[in-house]
Amino acid sequence: MIEAHALHKRYGRLLAVDGISFKVEPGEVLGFLGPNGAGKSTTMKMIAGFLAPTSGTAKVCGHDVQAAPMAARRALGYLPEGAPGYGEMSPSGFLGFVADVRGLSGAHRRERMQSVLQRLALEGVLHQPIDTLSKGFKRRVGLAAAILHDPPALILDEPTDGLDPNQKHEVRSLIRELARERTVLLSTHILEEVEAVCSRAMIVARGKVLADATPAELLARSRYQGAVSLLAGDSIAARAALDGMPGVSGFHQDAVDGRLYVFPQGRPVTADAVAERLRQRGVVFSSLQPERGRLDEVFRRITTEGAKA
Numbered sequence: 291m292i293e294a295h296a297l298h299k300r301y302g303r304l305l306a307v308d309g310i311s312f313k314v315e316p317g318e319v320l321g322f323l324g325p326n327g328a329g330k331s332t333t334m335k336m337i338a339g340f341l342a343p344t345s346g347t348a349k350v351c352g353h354d355v356q357a358a359p360m361a362a363r364r365a366l367g368y369l370p371e372g373a374p375g376y377g378e379m380s381p382s383g384f385l386g387f388v389a390d391v392r393g394l395s396g397a398h399r400r401e402r403m404q405s406v407l408q409r410l411a412l413e414g415v416l417h418q419p420i421d422t423l424s425k426g427f428k429r430r431v432g433l434a435a436a437i438l439h440d441p442p443a444l445i446l447d448e449p450t451d452g453l454d455p456n457q458k459h460e461v462r463s464l465i466r467e468l469a470r471e472r473t474v475l476l477s478t479h480i481l482e483e484v485e486a487v488c489s490r491a492m493i494v495a496r497g498k499v500l501a502d503a504t505p506a507e508l509l510a511r512s513r514y515q516g517a518v519s520l521l522a523g524d525s526i527a528a529r530a531a532l533d534g535m536p537g538v539s540g541f542h543q544d545a546v547d548g549r550l551y552v553f554p555q556g557r558p559v560t561a562d563a564v565a566e567r568l569r570q571r572g573v574v575f576s577s578l579q580p581e582r583g584r585l586d587e588v589f590r591r592i593t594t595e596g597a598k599a
């Protein structure tokens with residue numbers, strides 16, 4: 291389990307983390323979402339024991355990060371932002387060093403090294419200096435170091451940053467697999483990642499938690515949930531045909547792709563009913579689909595409403 295209780299961090303006059311509290315249980319993947327500078331990395335560093343909080347406490351698997359730092363660190367794998375330090379070392383040398391620091395030895399060490407090298411597909415770059423690796427490989431070396439000692443809790447700061455789509459997919463599968471029996475806290479800027487891997491998401495801005503919910507609950511806050519969208523050759527005719535239809539509250543047309551969104555009032559308007567109405571009125575349309583909601587819109591609304599408060 292990972293717990294934070296009233297964590298605060300002040301950098302001079304800036305209150306970067308302003309009273310963050312949460313608990314993540316084994317089997318959960320909690321996604322930390324927030325604009326740049328929200329305080330995500332600072333919070334993660336405090337839980338990982340790399341930064342002392344100004345006030346508040348954090349625990350990893352029951353071990354207080356300040357009072358029992360060694361036990362807390364043993365229970366935790368931490369992937370910091372960016373590339374691993376020690377860029378002149380090879381992945382083989384670096385991971386060997388991490389294994390030594392973690393006190394791994396003998397058959398167990400060999401088994402763990404082999405397992406992470408294979409899981410993160412690092413065999414082909416084992417002896418190349420880390421500095422000369424692509425961003426994606428550097429990230430994979432960092433992840434390998436985080437999971438090498440098979441910790442029960444993981445903190446991953448933007449784990450898929452810099453990876454190509456295939457690597458992103460693989461790392462997300464790995465996180466889901468790791469999370470089955472572990473506690474995972476990760477940060478991301480990628481909203482689709484929240485739906486892909488997180489069982490819960492916390493939206494953070496200016497050091498405060500603004501929302502803590504499942505991805506489905508966040509999607510339910512989207513005004514697009516229950517809407518129907520379509521492409522119409524003549525969108526003015528489409529709007530005129532649908533205007534006044536029972537269950538339709540309004541429209542929005544996307545300026546980029548021209549897609550027309552039909553918003554519901556009360557009970558969701560069905561795609562079948564919209565299609566039927568357009569056909570009756572002779573409006574040509576294509577690509578009609580029900581909308582499940584948009585996390586980007588919810589994220590923007592929550593973080594900008596918070597700014598006004």
Ligand SMILES: Nc1ncnc2c1ncn2[C@@H]1O[C@H](COP(=O)(O)OP(=O)(O)OP(=O)(O)O)[C@@H](O)[C@H]1O
Pocket residue numbers: 301304306324325326327328329330331332333
């Ligand atoms: N060592 C430091 N000294 C002074 N200010 C800092 C320091 N580290 C971070 N900050 C500031 O604290 C705030 C929170 O930074 P933090 O890196 O935690 O945000 P973040 O949510 O992780 O952002 P990003 O998504 O860009 O990584 C920012 O305003 C940042 O400039």
